[in-house]
Amino acid sequence: MQVLDLYAGPTALNEIQQHGLNQDMFDYMLGASGGPKWFVLAGLDRVVFSQFFANRTKPLNIIGSSAGAFRFACFAQSDPLAAINRLADRYSRTEYSDKPTAREITLSGLDLLDYVLGDKGIYEIINNPIIKAHFVVARCKGLTRFESKPLQMTGLLASAGANAVKRTFLQRFYERYVFTSPTSDLQIVDPNGMPTHSVKLAKNNLAQALMASGSIPIVIEGMANINGAPKGMYRDGGIIDYHFDLTFGPHKGLTFYPHFYPKPIPGWFDKSLKKRLPHKSSYNKVLMAVPSAEFVASLPFGKIPDRKDFETMEASQRIDYWQTVIKRSDELGEAFLSLTQDKDIAQKIKPFAF
Secondary structure, eight states: OOOEEEEEOHHHHHHHHHHOSOGGGEEEEEEOOOGGGGGGGHHHHHHIIIIITTTOOSOEEEEEETHHHHHHHHHTSSSHHHHHHHHHHHHHTOOOOSSOOHHHHHHHHHHHHHHHHTTTHHHHHHTOSSEEEEEEEEEEOSGGGSOOHHHHHHHHHHHHHHHHHOGGGGGGTEEEEEEEOTTOOOEEEOTTOOOEEEEEOOTTTHHHHHHHHTOOTTTSOOEESOTTSOSSEEEEGGGTOSSOOOEEESSOOEEEEEOSOSSOOSSGGGTTOTTOOOOGGGGTTEEEEEEOHHHHHTSGGGSOOOTTHHHHSOHHHHHHHHHHHHHHTHHHHHHHHHHHTOTTGGGGEEEOOO
């Protein structure tokens, strides 16, 4: 069974045809929103973080939103393998009451964050000279800046309606903020023209930014007034950048993107808009690693985990299922390492289907 599919844009494929697959060709890495969907990539992260990018000598800019931000907070720590294992184990064993409030889920998220970061994680992330972390967050401008569920829901409906007309209308409701490594020179270009605001990560705002990046509207409380950023309410980075439609600079290298699906969705509100696809230019220099359809079909329930599992499964069933997926995900890591040594790898890479 082929467990891992590789997709590449034209420039990325040309580079791999000429030079094979090696870590030096990448200057960027992306981590998507998706909550528990990430469990299917855990084994791939273990290998990529601790082996593929090991002994790297030039900077790697890693850009994540929501679950991707949490993953990359692990990658930028001194022992990324231990950190990603902490995240996978604690997150997969999460339990809530029968009808959890946003406060209960928020407190659970804060506990998870404390556990993943430990005593030195913040210092290690900020001062990492090679793995430079960037966390994407959405600053709310409309009714979603309030914690009241009726007001939030009204704001979300208005956001969705505006986004359905045109993606750029989303900026009337949210602003993209990227909390960046203090020594990074990362540049972000949005083909839709939505601006990006940058704030340097610091000891007093890193945990705030991370929590905000994963603060799903309605479900989790937002993060108000993050240190070093303009006052306001900050929520899930996936609202604007769910699976990304961006290009990066100033470096010319490729972007590595482990992802759950072969067709990325630009923003959170685009999930129901089947014709809303990323620009081809955003994926010209991207190599994407994706679990194969055959691999996903072989998992329990024939699918990858998602947040609905909290509602449709008893805690014991859900935790066993998630643990199984995490263990099976090591197959993806093994397959990726094998592909890096394959002289014919370019022939096994597919073009993007969008």
